Amino acid sequence: xxxxxxxxxxxxxxxxxxxxxLLPIPKEISxxxxxxxxxxxxxxxxxxxxxxxxCGSKMLEDYISPYTATAxxxxxxxxxxxxxxxxxxxxxxxxxxKNSAFGTPENPAVPNGFPGGSASGAAALxxxxxxxxxxxxxxxxxxxxxxxxxxxxxxxxxxxxxSRFGLTTCVSSMDQISLISSDSYLLRKSLQCLSxxxxxxxxxxxxxxxTRAPWQTQGKKIxxxxxxxxxxxxxxxxxxxxxxDTFTQLGASIESIHMPQTHLLAAAYYVIACAESSANxxxxxxxxAGKRQGGETWEAQFKQTRNLLGNEAKKxxxxxxxxxxxxxxxxxxxxxxxYKRQLKQxxxxxxxxxxxxxxxxxxxxxxxxxxxxxxxxxxxxADGYTACANLAGMPALSIPYGKTEDGRPLxxxxxxxxxxxxxxxxxxxxxxxxGRDGKN
Amino acid sequence: MKTVVxxxxxxELKTKSKxxxxxxxxxxxxxxxxxxxxxxxxxxxxxxxxxxxxxxxxLAGFALHSHVQSLSRFDRKQYFYPDMPxxxxxxxxxYPICIGGHLKLPGSEKTVEILxxxxxxxxxxxxxxxxxxxxxxxxxxxxxxxxxxxxxxxxGEQAYTFLNLLRxxxxxxxxxxxxxxxxxxxxxxxxxxxxxxxAPSPRTEMKNLSSFKAVRAAINHEAERxxxxxxxxxxxxxxxxxxxxxxxxxxAMRNKDHTVDYRYMPEVDLPPICISESKLEKWxxxxxxxxxxxxxxxxxxxxxxxxxxxILANQPKLLKIFDTSVAAGADSKRVLNWLLGDxxxxxxxxxxxxxxxxxxxxEFAHLMVAAETxxxxxxxxxxxxxxxxxx
Numbered sequence: 001x002x003x004x005x006x007x008x009x010x011x012x013x014x015x016x017x018x019x020x021x022l023l024p025i026p027k028e029i030s031x032x033x034x035x036x037x038x039x040x041x042x043x044x045x046x047x048x049x050x051x052x053x054x055c056g057s058k059m060l061e062d063y064i065s066p067y068t069a070t071a072x073x074x075x076x077x078x079x080x081x082x083x084x085x086x087x088x089x090x091x092x093x094x095x096x097x098k099n100s101a102f103g104t105p106e107n108p109a110v111p112n113g114f115p116g117g118s119a120s121g122a123a124a125l126x127x128x129x130x131x132x133x134x135x136x137x138x139x140x141x142x143x144x145x146x147x148x149x150x151x152x153x154x155x156x157x158x159x160x161x162x163s164r165f166g167l168t169t170c171v172s173s174m175d176q177i178s179l180i181s182s183d184s185y186l187l188r189k190s191l192q193c194l195s196x197x198x199x200x201x202x203x204x205x206x207x208x209x210x211t212r213a214p215w216q217t218q219g220k221k222i223x224x225x226x227x228x229x230x231x232x233x234x235x236x237x238x239x240x241x242x243x244x245d246t247f248t249q250l251g252a253s254i255e256s257i258h259m260p261q262t263h264l265l266a267a268a269y270y271v272i273a274c275a276e277s278s279a280n281x282x283x284x285x286x287x288x289a290g291k292r293q294g295g296e297t298w299e300a301q302f303k304q305t306r307n308l309l310g311n312e313a314k315k316x317x318x319x320x321x322x323x324x325x326x327x328x329x330x331x332x333x334x335x336x337x338x339y340k341r342q343l344k345q346x347x348x349x350x351x352x353x354x355x356x357x358x359x360x361x362x363x364x365x366x367x368x369x370x371x372x373x374x375x376x377x378x379x380x381x382a383d384g385y386t387a388c389a390n391l392a393g394m395p396a397l398s399i400p401y402g403k404t405e406d407g408r409p410l411x412x413x414x415x416x417x418x419x420x421x422x423x424x425x426x427x428x429x430x431x432x433x434x435g436r437d438g439k440n
Numbered sequence: 441m442k443t444v445v446x447x448x449x450x451x452e453l454k455t456k457s458k459x460x461x462x463x464x465x466x467x468x469x470x471x472x473x474x475x476x477x478x479x480x481x482x483x484x485x486x487x488x489x490x491x492x493x494x495x496x497x498x499l500a501g502f503a504l505h506s507h508v509q510s511l512s513r514f515d516r517k518q519y520f521y522p523d524m525p526x527x528x529x530x531x532x533x534x535y536p537i538c539i540g541g542h543l544k545l546p547g548s549e550k551t552v553e554i555l556x557x558x559x560x561x562x563x564x565x566x567x568x569x570x571x572x573x574x575x576x577x578x579x580x581x582x583x584x585x586x587x588x589x590x591x592x593x594x595x596g597e598q599a600y601t602f603l604n605l606l607r608x609x610x611x612x613x614x615x616x617x618x619x620x621x622x623x624x625x626x627x628x629x630x631x632x633x634x635x636x637x638x639a640p641s642p643r644t645e646m647k648n649l650s651s652f653k654a655v656r657a658a659i660n661h662e663a664e665r666x667x668x669x670x671x672x673x674x675x676x677x678x679x680x681x682x683x684x685x686x687x688x689x690x691x692a693m694r695n696k697d698h699t700v701d702y703r704y705m706p707e708v709d710l711p712p713i714c715i716s717e718s719k720l721e722k723w724x725x726x727x728x729x730x731x732x733x734x735x736x737x738x739x740x741x742x743x744x745x746x747x748x749x750x751i752l753a754n755q756p757k758l759l760k761i762f763d764t765s766v767a768a769g770a771d772s773k774r775v776l777n778w779l780l781g782d783x784x785x786x787x788x789x790x791x792x793x794x795x796x797x798x799x800x801x802x803e804f805a806h807l808m809v810a811a812e813t814x815x816x817x818x819x820x821x822x823x824x825x826x827x828x829x830x831x
Contacts, residue, residue, distance in 0.1 A: 045483075045484075046484070047483070047484045053483060053484075055483070060483070063483070065482070065483070065484070066477060066482070067477055067484075069484060164484075164486070165484065165485070165486060166484040166485075167484055168483040168484050169484075172708040172709050173708040200488065201478075201485075201486065201488065202486055202488075203486060203487070203488045203489070203709065203710055203711055204486075204709075204711065275705055276705075276708060278703075279516050279518055279527070279528055279703075279705060281527075282518060282520065282526065282527020282528055283481045283482075283483070283525060283526050283527050285520065285522075285527065287522055287525060287575070288480050288481065288482060288525050289481075289482055289483055298522045298573075299520075302520055321703060324518075324703035324704070324705050325701055325703060326701050326703075329704075329705075333705065
């Protein structure tokens with residue numbers, strides 16, 4: 001296709017509510033980069049100079065970023081070019097994709113189904129085939145849940161693997177630039193570009209070392225983590241065992257393992273996530289960022305402006321402010337931090353024996369229903385499957401793996417040791433070669 | 441009744457760039473001409489630590505006999521205010537960079553104890569123009585070192601002496617300009633009164649006093665006010681008071697009955713500050729002889745008074761000439777008279793900076809010794825001194 005026809009095609013073919021803004025096609029595209037000529041979408045909490053940065057929020061509807069995120073610059077240097085910004089759950093808060101101020105994106109993989117969240121627009125757009133690749137973010141599973149719901153690949157790299165400069169983070173200690181693609185090859189190439197050079201503007205950026213030592217599933221020990229707090233449903237369980245069998249066929253030994261105290265996982269995650277979000281969202285007062293609302297005094301202006309936030313954001317700010325109160329700090333925030341440390345230690349022990357962990361992305365297959373209103377706690381608990389990788393800073397990958405009998409997409413998740421992001425892709429490619437997709 | 445005073449002193453560190461970004465720290469530029477997405481707290485930005493600020497804070501720590509920590513960490517102090525774009529200040533509450541410390545006041549046995557010193561970023565400034573208020577963010581993000589003393593100060597005079605010595609010390613090691621009028625030193629005072637055997641009275645706080653003299657006057661006045669209230673059997677309220685310098689009185693601003701909860705939390709965007717032991721050792725060696733020690737040493741010499749000692753303690757070049765001359769055998773009183781008296785008068789007359797002598801230590805010492813051995817007349821010495829200044 002000629003490049004000038006690309007944007008009209010995108011506008012016409014993109015599923016509803018996935019795109020926020022189309023971007024001008026750059027005049028020059030690097031011809032010999034590793035991602036040369038690849039169009040990609042950018043989740044709308046990642047800055048592009050001169051473009052709107054809505055973060056899925058009414059608050060930032062008109063906000064224009066004055067600078068471009070390091071991740072977008074890295075991708076562009078490698079020859080890829082950003083074509084649009086994508087819709088998302090407000091500030092990355094949500095697991096279903098219905099928390100955007102600009103509508104719920106349509107999921108091309110499940111008619112009338114929710115697209116998953118928070119990276120709803122990015123996953124749905126990639127699933128539609130309009131773009132092969134999207135930059136998104138993952139603070140508790142947002143990328144993997146959306147990718148699983150839309151039946152595409154979702155990669156959350158190790159904490160610190162990619163520069164976050166230009167990513168509007170809510171959960172500072174866990175948020176990570178992430179990738180969604182229909183293809184593991186693009187995930188690998190992008191990850192290499194993103195983790196290549198250290199960015200002095202992100203104090204947590206450590207990068208990744210790509211070993212090129214060939215991975216072989218043969219002889220590896222892989223831990224099978226069947227349950228985190230909530231029992232997975234039959235379809236999820238079945239596809240997980242199917243993947244386990246494939247690994248066995250490839251010569252790996254699969255052992256069932258149990259994570260301790262999983263009933264506390266989601267609680268610890270949400271205490272930390274809400275605490276950090278409550279502070280990080282304090283900058284949206286209308287002074288510099290945020291759509292300033294009228295009021296006699298600055299206090300009134302701030303209050304009016306912050307009232308533009310959606311319900312989930314308000315709820316999390318309230319929880320965050322509550323757990324950080326002087327009298328609550330020890331019993332909530334410090335306990336959550338203690339759990340996080342224990343979880344990291346548990347993972348450190350696990351990696352002495354196992355090379356990877358195999359687990360579900362979520363306990364339920366995508367039924368197109370939304371549990372978040374009827375049972376908010378269930379929805380939070382279910383996030384434990386993905387949030388464990390964020391709490392421990394580990395890389396995690398969700399892989400589309402088969403479908404239910406009635407055609408709903410299923411996925412599996414791999415978690416690896418910190419910095420071994422490449423292993424996940426290697427192992428995934430090996431089992432995909434055996435072609436289980438659709439034969440569940 | 442005993443007065444108990446603690447000080448909180450904000451020192452603006454003399455760094456080229458701000459604490460968490462590359463913006464400059466110049467004073468007096470046009471509003472908002474010195475800010476970037478990072479210090480403006482725009483979405484997607486992160487603070488990164490300025491090594492120079494850490495270095496200066498460590499130097500201050502060494503100079504004030506504090507324990508400089510090899511590991512310290514930042515916290516977020518949350519509250520809303522228009523001049524603070526992030527909605528929280530980045531400060532060090534739990535693990536400050538310097539713990540403990542003290543300064544011995546010259547010419548007395550009094551030592552003022554320091555509780556801790558922490559790094560934090562400054563806020564912007566509100567500018568009122570007619571009906572409107574604007575925010576100038578040039579100062580937003582400039583590094584501050586907050587020095588917190590224990591309540592070990594007993595009266596206004598001690599606070600005044602301490603503050604002078606503190607400023608001289610920090611200016612001497614190049615940590616701050618010490619310019620009060622540019623806000624490089626800002627002082628908050630906490631005062632309470634102890635009746636013998638009783639629990640201390642609630643403390644009152646006076647913020648942002650404009651000069652050391654104002655601190656002295658405010659402390660003395662406030663102590664008297666509290667003592668009078670106690671004598672009358674009245675209660676003292678914990679409150680913030682504003683010192684009216686012209687009128688010489690203080691008035692209550694707001695009471696602290698419902699103290700604000702700042703919802704402190706660790707600053708997760710910044711990794712902890714780690715200073716290696718070898719770096720600490722290296723930095724320690726950068727500390728020159730400091731006013732505190734110089735003053736103690738000078739006070740034992742004949743002919744020295746507080747004023748002359750203070751001049752020498754703050755002028756390293758004059759001090760070196762003085763020390764060289766005395767070591768060469770010249771009489772300290774004579775050296776003081778010539779160096780701080782006649783020489784400085786000549787220098788000023790010739791339009792020279794008296795603190796930057798045009799002669800070497802040895803030349804001056806030589807003149808002083810020769811004057812003694814050869815019994816030069818006053819005129820002879822003076823003309824030789826003029827020669828030295830004209831060369």
